[in-house]
Amino acid sequence: MTDFKIAPSILSANFACLGEEVDRVIASGADIVHFDVMDNHYVPNLTIGPMVCKALRQHGVTAPIDVHLMVKPVDRMIAEFIEAGATYITFHPEASEHIDRSLQMIKDGGCQAGLVFNPATPLHLMDHVMDKLDMVLLMSVNPGFGGQAFIPHTLEKLKQARAKLDASGFDIRLEVDGGIKTSNIAQVAQAGADTFVAGSAIFNAFNTGDPNGYDSVIAEM
Numbered sequence: 265m266t267d268f269k270i271a272p273s274i275l276s277a278n279f280a281c282l283g284e285e286v287d288r289v290i291a292s293g294a295d296i297v298h299f300d301v302m303d304n305h306y307v308p309n310l311t312i313g314p315m316v317c318k319a320l321r322q323h324g325v326t327a328p329i330d331v332h333l334m335v336k337p338v339d340r341m342i343a344e345f346i347e348a349g350a351t352y353i354t355f356h357p358e359a360s361e362h363i364d365r366s367l368q369m370i371k372d373g374g375c376q377a378g379l380v381f382n383p384a385t386p387l388h389l390m391d392h393v394m395d396k397l398d399m400v401l402l403m404s405v406n407p408g409f410g411g412q413a414f415i416p417h418t419l420e421k422l423k424q425a426r427a428k429l430d431a432s433g434f435d436i437r438l439e440v441d442g443g444i445k446t447s448n449i450a451q452v453a454q455a456g457a458d459t460f461v462a463g464s465a466i467f468n469a470f471n472t473g474d475p476n477g478y479d480s481v482i483a484e485m
């Protein structure tokens with residue numbers, strides 16, 4: 265039986281009360297806090313950094329924090345997020361000059377390491393570092409913004425990634441990120457994902473005044 269996990273992306277949360285937003289999604293049954301770091305260089309958007317991760321820990325968040333680095337270069341941010349209390353740190357292989365070294369930095373810092381694949385980034389970039397991976401994150405949108413539509417051809421890629429991870433014999437989570445809703449999550453799970461990032465689907469349910477709030481969205485997922 266697969267151990268499915270829901271990871272709300274706080275990119276769609278209300279930043280004016282982020283601690284409370286995170287407390288609420290965790291109390292509603294979410295497993296992991298997905299933390300999107302954008303640098304206005306690797307992606308055309310600017311979000312939050314290690315100080316905010318540290319502040320969430322100081323606020324009392326004990327859930328795993330899954331730091332998705334959309335930054336270039338990556339290594340300095342790895343060091344800072346280790347210090348700030350990250351649980352998982354994932355980065356895009358094309359943003360690192362030395363993929364093996366960046367992964368090893370994450371492991372040496374006591375965090376779980378992962379690589380992120382954009383819809384058009386080839387999966388073979390993981391081939392020589394699978395022993396260092398705790399997670400593979402497959403983007404089902406092009407990174408940079410919340411609220412984009414799921415790209416259908418990424419379902420086939422998810423299946424290929426699932427086969428690769430199974431064949432490796434390593435225990436590696438397969439996370440999917442972008443456009444995940446209650447309407448497509450079953451199909452995405454069937455293609456092989458076990459960890460589901462959802463930003464707008466979860467937080468908009470609450471912040472637009474949906475009377476059911478996001479606890480019902482998380483429960484349905």
Ligand code: DX5
Nearest residue numbers: 273407408410411443463464
């Ligand atoms: C996009 C980010 C995602 C984003 C997902 O670059 O990596 O984590 O917040 O948002 P939704 O679920 O709204 O597509």
Ligand code: ZN
Nearest residue numbers: 273300332441
């Ligand atoms: Zn993300």
